[in-house]
Amino acid sequence: MTDDAAPHISFATRHRKVLLGGFSVAIFFIAWQATFLFVPFNPLFISKPNLILDSFVEMLFSGDLLHDLAVSGVPFLYGFTAAVVVGVSVGVVMGWRVRVGYALDPLMTVFYASPLVALAPLVIVFFGVGVSGKAIIIFLLSVFPFIFNTAAGVRAIDRLLINVVRSMGGTEKDLYLKVIVPGVLPYIVAGARIAVGRGLIGILVGEFFAASEGIGYAIARFGDLFALDKMFACILAIMIIAVVLTEGIRWAERAAFPWRIGQ
Amino acid sequence: MSAYIQGRNVNLTFRPPNRRPVRALQNFDIDVNEGEFLSIVGPSGCGKSTFLNVLLGLAKPDSGDIMLGGKRIEGPGTDRAMVFQEFGLLPWRTVQSNVELGLELKGVATETRREVSQRLIEMVGLVGFETHYPHELSGGMKQRVGLARALATDPDVLLMDEPFAALDAQTRDLMQVELLRIWQEAKKTVLFVTHQIDEAIYLSDRVMVMTKRPGQAKKIFAIDLPRPRDYEMRVTREFNDLKLEIWNELKDEITSR
Ligand SMILES: Nc1ncnc2c1ncn2[C@@H]1O[C@H](COP(=O)(O)OP(=O)(O)OP(=O)(O)O)[C@@H](O)[C@H]1O
Ligand SMILES: [Mg+2]
Numbered sequence: 001m002t003d004d005a006a007p008h009i010s011f012a013t014r015h016r017k018v019l020l021g022g023f024s025v026a027i028f029f030i031a032w033q034a035t036f037l038f039v040p041f042n043p044l045f046i047s048k049p050n051l052i053l054d055s056f057v058e059m060l061f062s063g064d065l066l067h068d069l070a071v072s073g074v075p076f077l078y079g080f081t082a083a084v085v086v087g088v089s090v091g092v093v094m095g096w097r098v099r100v101g102y103a104l105d106p107l108m109t110v111f112y113a114s115p116l117v118a119l120a121p122l123v124i125v126f127f128g129v130g131v132s133g134k135a136i137i138i139f140l141l142s143v144f145p146f147i148f149n150t151a152a153g154v155r156a157i158d159r160l161l162i163n164v165v166r167s168m169g170g171t172e173k174d175l176y177l178k179v180i181v182p183g184v185l186p187y188i189v190a191g192a193r194i195a196v197g198r199g200l201i202g203i204l205v206g207e208f209f210a211a212s213e214g215i216g217y218a219i220a221r222f223g224d225l226f227a228l229d230k231m232f233a234c235i236l237a238i239m240i241i242a243v244v245l246t247e248g249i250r251w252a253e254r255a256a257f258p259w260r261i262g263q
Numbered sequence: 264m265s266a267y268i269q270g271r272n273v274n275l276t277f278r279p280p281n282r283r284p285v286r287a288l289q290n291f292d293i294d295v296n297e298g299e300f301l302s303i304v305g306p307s308g309c310g311k312s313t314f315l316n317v318l319l320g321l322a323k324p325d326s327g328d329i330m331l332g333g334k335r336i337e338g339p340g341t342d343r344a345m346v347f348q349e350f351g352l353l354p355w356r357t358v359q360s361n362v363e364l365g366l367e368l369k370g371v372a373t374e375t376r377r378e379v380s381q382r383l384i385e386m387v388g389l390v391g392f393e394t395h396y397p398h399e400l401s402g403g404m405k406q407r408v409g410l411a412r413a414l415a416t417d418p419d420v421l422l423m424d425e426p427f428a429a430l431d432a433q434t435r436d437l438m439q440v441e442l443l444r445i446w447q448e449a450k451k452t453v454l455f456v457t458h459q460i461d462e463a464i465y466l467s468d469r470v471m472v473m474t475k476r477p478g479q480a481k482k483i484f485a486i487d488l489p490r491p492r493d494y495e496m497r498v499t500r501e502f503n504d505l506k507l508e509i510w511n512e513l514k515d516e517i518t519s520r
Contacts, residue, residue, distance in 0.1 A: 164351040167319050167339045168365040168416065178364075182355040259355045259396040 047228040056233035064218075065237055072203050072214040075131045079138025080199050086139075087146020087195075088188060094147065095154025112144035117205045129210040138202035142195035146188065153187030154180070186257045189249060196245045200238060265333070266294035267452060268318065268420070273327035275313055287313040288324065289477035295454065297332075300446055302455045302463035304509065305473030305481075306517045311456045312348055314478065315422045318454065319345050331420070341369060344418035346426040348456075350409045352397040358384065358408050359393040365416035383411035386441055388434070402429040410438070414445065421446075423455045427462070436494070439466060443492065460509050464502060465492055470509060475516045482512050 012019065029049045036048055043051075059065040094101045094108075120137050127133035161179050170178065207216025215234055222231035253260070270293040277285045287310040295301050303311050316322040317329055320339040329336050331343075344365065352361050362380040371379075384390060387407035397405055406429040413421060427435045443466060446453055457463050463470045470484045484505065488496055496502055 158351075160347065160349055160351045161353055163316075163321050164347065164353075165364070165368070167321055167343075167345055168368050169339060169341045170368050174368055178353070178368075182353070257355070259398060 043228060044226050045228070047232045051229040052232040052236060055229040056236055059230065059233055065215075065234070068213060068215045068218045068234070069237065069241075072134075072207065072216060075134035075206075076138055076199060076203050078131065079135035079202065080142055080195070082135070082139045083143040083146055083195060083199070084188075084192070087143045087191070088150045090143075091147045091150025091188075092154055092184075095151035101151060101155075108144065108147055112148060116140050117201060120202075120205050121209055124206070124210050129206075129212070134203060134206040134211075134214075137206040138199045141202040142199040145191040145194040145198065149187045149191030149194075150184060153184035156187070157183045186253065186260055189253050189256070193246050193249045193253075196249065197242060200242050204238070265330070267297035267299075267332055268293065268295035268454075269328070269330045270294075270314075270317075271328045273314070273317065273324045273329055275310070275317065275322060275324045286477040288317075289479055291327070291478060292480050293471070295452060298450050298452055299469065300453045300455065300467045302457055302467040302470045303473060304457060304460060304463050304470060304513060305478060306475045306513070307458075309473045309476045309516070310478030311473065312424050315345060315424050315454065315456065318420070318422055319343055341365070341416055342418055343420040343422060344413040344416055345422040346406075346409050346413045346424060348424040348428070350397075350405045352405055352408055352412075354397050357394045357396055358389055358400070361397070361408050362411045362415055364412055369416065379415050380411070383414055386414075387411045387438070403431060403434060406430060407434075407438070417449065419451060421451050421453045423453065425456055425458065428458070435462075442466065447491075460506050460513070461497060464488070464505050464509070465497060472509060472512045473516070481516070484509055 033049045041048065056065075090104075094104050117137075119140065123136050123140070124133050127136055157180060161183075162175060165174055165179055203214070204216040204219065207214040208220045211217040215238060219231055219234045219238075222228070222234065270291055273288050273291040273293075275286075275288040277287055279285070291310070291314065293314075303314075305311055313322060317324055318331070318336065320336050320343070353364065356364070359377075359380050362383055363376045366376045366379060381393075384393060387410055389404060389407055389411070392400065392404065397408070400408070406426065410423075410426055413423075427438055430438060439462065442453075445451070453466075455463070455466060460470075464486055467486050470486060472481045472484070473479065474481045486505065488501065
């Protein structure tokens with residue numbers, strides 16, 4: 001390697017992305033906190049960062065928070081796993097078979113674009129408030145990004161690359177392993193990033209309507225009790241999870257698909 | 264005795280959905296001897312790439328016979344390899360891994376693959392870029408990866424679709440010399456498509472001029488310049504006479520639209 005020596009750049013320049021991003025997050029919370037120096041604070045209507053943080057730490061150490069998260073995590077795992085399996089399978093067929101794609105695209109678009117959470121009460125009537133009801137809501141919300149992204153990935157496969165592998169004596173299996181899977185995988189992972197956010201909405205909404213435990217239930221109950229510090233602490237927990245999951249996937253994408261960086 | 268590669272009355276029409284059919288090859292005839300270096304020149308869109316794809320076994324002609332070593336070409340085979348006009352590198356593979364693709368598909372052991380790819384990467388001047396991805400390469404570099412990849416499996420027949428078009432003039436000269444060396448040492452049969460008449464004359468035993476689309480063999484020129492060829496030949500009287508003759512044949516196809 002004959003890489004040129006990296007020119008000297010300052011710490012601030014090198015980490016400006018993280019620094020600038022962190023800066024606006026900090027400003028947001030400081031502004032929130034500072035507002036109540038000028039505006040009278042009414043704990044029945046709003047909370048402020050220091051109180052939220054106190055509640056968050058308290059609930060974390062009492063184990064309540066982790067319990068609720070675990071209760072919600074189980075249906076999330078089921079629903080999300082089902083969404084991956086079904087979404088990728090349907091997406092492959094829709095992308096590969098042009099006519100199936102034409103036939104299903106409008107219908108799927110309707111489902112994807114519409115606020116499916118509106119169906120949550122119905123799902124709960126059919127399947128109850130247990131794991132299955134919640135898992136189905138999560139599935140319904142997170143399956144469509146997988147379908148659409150997988151189909152787009154399959155459609156984006158370059159015919160020339162298929163021909164290259166075939167011309168070198170590649171078998172059907174080689175086509176899958178060396179062209180189709182590596183071509184589609186990044187699309188699926190990008191779909192997962194969108195699906196995580198939608199799945200989290202699913203769990204919250206499912207538990208808002210009817211549940212006896214879980215993080216969504218906790219948020220709804222603390223809201224009803226005007227325990228806004230605790231309610232916001234639960235929301236904070238969900239936000240942290242959402243950020244960790246989506247950023248984690250983004251990080252994994254960069255690590256696993258270095259060749260996509262330039263695209 | 265019939266030729267090593269023999270095409271008779273090859274016809275191929277593309278029928279894209281919702282578009283007018285495009286007739287790419289019409290009654291195309293060709294004879295190539297074993298170990299011969301044959302170049303094909305012809306106007307853009309006349310069917311040169313299409314014909315190479317037929318030889319490679321990727322495109323099926325509508326009618327006509329196309330034989331290789333006495334056997335009808337039914338599909339791809341590892342006796343042939345193509346340097347693709349659009350490179351066709353797998354974006355998720357590094358330079359090295361792209362060069363080794365054919366060997367991998369053949370089930371060659373990793374160690375042998377490494378040896379072969381390293382030798383070819385050296386030959387095409389890409390040492391230091393083994394772990395780079397295609398998007399990190401210039402057009403000329405990508406083209407050289409494609410060249411190394413085709414050579415890696417040591418095919419009997421090398422199909423080269425404007426393999427040096429993206430190279431700068433100096434690299435092109437070097438690659439021409441390397442190609443002639445490999446061709447002479449390994450006794451390969453080469454079909455070489457180019458738009459550069461100089462290049463065609465310099466490299467070939469014969470140069471075929473094709474008509475405009477639908478492509479037909481128009482005229483074949485035997486290049487009787489002695490081998491080994493050297494750079495100075497390009498300024499000889501003989502060379503330039505040939506160049507003019509071929510250009511005159513080609514010119515009519517390009518201007519008579
Ligand atoms: N897959 C395809 N579908 C439809 N038409 C095609 C296809 N491939 C090639 N053609 C048409 O066939 C004709 C011959 O194409 P081909 O690629 O063989 O030309 P070429 O001689 O290699 O040209 P160039 O020198 O520009 O590379 C062109 O008119 C092109 O539009
Ligand atoms: Mg071409």
